[in-house]
Amino acid sequence: xAGSQASHPHPYVxxxxxxxxxxxxxxxxxxxxxxxASFTVILFSLTWIFSGRLKKTKVDRLLIFWWxxxxxxxxxxxxxxxxxxxxxxxxxxxxxxxxxxxxxxxDSRYVGRDxxxxxxxxxxxVLEGPASLLAVYAIxxxxxxxxxxxxxxSLGQLYGTAVYYITTILEGDNFSTNSFYYYAYYIxxxxxxxxxxxxxxxRCWRKISVAFxxxxxxxxxxxx
Amino acid sequence: xAGSQASHPHPYVxxxxxxxxxxxxxxxxxxxxxxxASFTVILFSLTWIFSGRLKKTKVDRLLIFWWxxxxxxxxxxxxxxxxxxxxxxxxxxxxxxxxxxxxxxxDSRYVGRDxxxxxxxxxxxVLEGPASLLAVYAIxxxxxxxxxxxxxxSLGQLYGTAVYYITTILEGDNFSTNSFYYYAYYIxxxxxxxxxxxxxxxRCWRKISVAFxxxxxxxxxxxx
Numbered sequence: 133x134a135g136s137q138a139s140h141p142h143p144y145v146x147x148x149x150x151x152x153x154x155x156x157x158x159x160x161x162x163x164x165x166x167x168x169a170s171f172t173v174i175l176f177s178l179t180w181i182f183s184g185r186l187k188k189t190k191v192d193r194l195l196i197f198w199w200x201x202x203x204x205x206x207x208x209x210x211x212x213x214x215x216x217x218x219x220x221x222x223x224x225x226x227x228x229x230x231x232x233x234x235x236x237x238x239d240s241r242y243v244g245r246d247x248x249x250x251x252x253x254x255x256x257x258v259l260e261g262p263a264s265l266l267a268v269y270a271i272x273x274x275x276x277x278x279x280x281x282x283x284x285x286s287l288g289q290l291y292g293t294a295v296y297y298i299t300t301i302l303e304g305d306n307f308s309t310n311s312f313y314y315y316a317y318y319i320x321x322x323x324x325x326x327x328x329x330x331x332x333x334x335r336c337w338r339k340i341s342v343a344f345x346x347x348x349x350x351x352x353x354x355x356x
Numbered sequence: 357x358a359g360s361q362a363s364h365p366h367p368y369v370x371x372x373x374x375x376x377x378x379x380x381x382x383x384x385x386x387x388x389x390x391x392x393a394s395f396t397v398i399l400f401s402l403t404w405i406f407s408g409r410l411k412k413t414k415v416d417r418l419l420i421f422w423w424x425x426x427x428x429x430x431x432x433x434x435x436x437x438x439x440x441x442x443x444x445x446x447x448x449x450x451x452x453x454x455x456x457x458x459x460x461x462x463d464s465r466y467v468g469r470d471x472x473x474x475x476x477x478x479x480x481x482v483l484e485g486p487a488s489l490l491a492v493y494a495i496x497x498x499x500x501x502x503x504x505x506x507x508x509x510s511l512g513q514l515y516g517t518a519v520y521y522i523t524t525i526l527e528g529d530n531f532s533t534n535s536f537y538y539y540a541y542y543i544x545x546x547x548x549x550x551x552x553x554x555x556x557x558x559r560c561w562r563k564i565s566v567a568f569x570x571x572x573x574x575x576x577x578x579x580x
Contacts, residue, residue: 247526248472251519276568280507280561287508291515295475302471337504343567344500350574 142220144240145309151220151243157233158225164234167227175201179268186272195282196268198328202289203264211257217245237309238317239300244307248299252292260288279343283336286329293325366444368464369533375444375467381457382449388458391451399425403492410496419506420492422552426513427488435481441469461533462541463524468531472523476516484512503567507560510553517549 142154179200183193212228213219220236220243222229236243263285270278300307300318308314366378403424407417436452437443444460444467446453460467487509494502524531524542532538 247523248475248519250526251472251522254522255515255518276565276572277561279568280504280564283504283507284511287511288515291479291512294479295472295519298475298478299471302474337501340504340564340567341500343564343571344503346574347567347570348500350570 142243143309144236144243145307146240149240149244153218153221154243155221155223157230159227159230159234161234164227164230168231172201175204183272188271192271195332196271198332199264199267199271199282199285202325202328203261203268206256206261206264210253211261213242214250214254214257219243235317235321238313238321240307240309241300241303246299246303248295252295255288256292260285260292263288279336279339282332283340286333286336289325289329290333293322293329296322366467367533368460368467369531370464373464373468377442377445379445379447381454383451383454383458385458388451388454392455396425399428407496412495416495419556420495422556423488423491423495423506423509426549426552427485427492430480430485430488434477435485437466438474438478438481443467459541459545462531462537462545464531464533465524465527470523470527472519476519479512480516484509484516487512503560503563506556507564510557510560513549513553514557517546517553520546 140154140156142149142151143156144151176197179197180193183196188196209228209231213232216229219229219232222233232242239249241249263281267278267282267285269275270281275281308318364378364380366373366375367380368375400421403421404417407420412420433452433455437456440453443453443456446457456466463473465473487505491502491506491509493499494505499505532542
C-alpha cells in the first residue's frame with residue numbers, strides 16, 4: 133500500500149531531513165522525564181541502602197550510585213539507540229524510542245543517524261556501559277584497579293562528549309528545533325557527563341599519584 | 357583571472373569530491389617517506405643518547421623515544437592538518453601539505469575535511485601532542501603522575517583511532533584511491549597507534565594496580 137509509506141511531518145531541523153515512515157511522539161516531554169526521574173530516584177535509593185550495609189564512605193556510596201546510573205543509561209538507553217536505527221518509525225509508544233524521538237529535537241543528528249554520533253554512542257554503550265557496572269563491583273569489593281578503571285571510563289566519557297560537541301560546530305551547529313531544545317536537551321542533558329567525569333578523573337589522578345609516592349617512599353625505607 | 361580558479365583533476369575517491377584549486381603533489385611517495393624516516397632515525401638517536409646519559413632502563417628509553425616521536429607527530433604533522441584546511445591548494449611543495457595530499461589517497465576524508473576526522477585530529481594535535489611531550493619530562497624526572505599521564509594519552513589515542521575507523525565503516529568505507537593506498541596508508545600508517553598505546557595502557561594499568569596493592573599493604577603494616 134502506498135499509504136503505509138506516507139510520512140508524518142517531523143519537527144526536526146534541518147527541515148529537509150528526509151525521514152520516511154516517521155511516527156510522532158506518543159508520550160509528552162513531562163511523561164518521558166518523569167519515567168527517567170523515577171528510575172533515577174529508585175536506583176539512588178537501592179544503591180544507597182545496599183552501599184550503606186557494606187559500611188562504605190559517603191563518597192564511595194555516591195560513586196556506586198553514579199556508576200550504576202551511568203552504566204545502565206549507557207547500556208539500556210544509548211544501547212537501544214545504537215542498535216535500533218529505525219526508532220523514529222516506532223508506532224507502539226515504546227519508551228526508549230520515545231526518548232530518542234524527543235531528544236532528537238535538541239540534536240537531529242540522532243534521528244538522522246550521523247556517523248560521528250552513532251560511533252560515540254556505540255563506544256559508550258558497548259565499552260563504557262559494561263565497564264561502569266564493573267566499577268560498581270570494583271568499588272564495592274575494594275579492587276586495586278578501582279581508580280584506574282574509573283579514570284579510564286571517565287576519560288572515555290569526556291573524549292566522547294568532546295567529539296560530540298566539536299563535530300556539531302564543524303557541521304554547522306544547526307540541528308535543534310529551537311533554542312529551548314538546544315539548551316535543555318543538547319546542552320542540559322549532557323552537562324552531567326562533563327562535570328562528573330571531570331571531578332572523578334581529577335580525583336583518580338590524585339589518588340594514583342599519591343599511591344606512587346607511597347610506593348617510592350616504601351622502597352626508600354626498605355633500601356635503608 | 358578565470359585560469360587561477362581552474363582545478364587540476366584530483367586522484368581521490370569518491371571521484372565526485374569537489375576540490376576547487378587543487379594542486380597535485382610535487383614530491384614522490386618515496387621522497388615523503390624518506391624525510392619522515394630520517395626524522396624518525398634522528399629523533400631515535402637523540403633520545404637514545406640523551407636517555408642513556410640519564411641512566412634510564414631500556415624500557416624507559418624506548419618510552420622516551422615513543423613519546424617524543426608521537427608528540428612531535430601530533431603537534432607538527434597533525435597540527436598542520438587541523439589548522440590548514442586548504443593544504444590541497446598549496447603550490448609551493450611545502451612538505452606538510454605534501455604529506456596530507458599523499459595520505460588523502462588512503463583516506464579522502466582528510467582532503468574532504470570530514471567533521472569526524474578533523475575533530476579527532478584536533479583533539480590529538482591540541483591535547484595529546486603537548487601531553488606526550490609532558491610524558492617525556494615525567495619519565496625523565498620520575499614524576500609520580502608518570503603512569504597515569506601515559507595511560508591517559510594512550511587511551512585518548514585508542515579512542516581517537518576507534519572513532520576514526522568506526523566512522524569510516526558507517527560512512528561506507530569508500531575513501532581510498534585503490535586497495536594499495538587503503539592497506540599502506542589507511543591501515544598501515546595507523547597501525548602503530550593501535551599496537552603501542554594498547555601495550556602502554558596495559559603496562560600502566562598493571563603498574564597502577566600494583567601501587568595500590570603496595571599502599572594497602574603499607575596501611576595494614578602500620579595499623580598492626
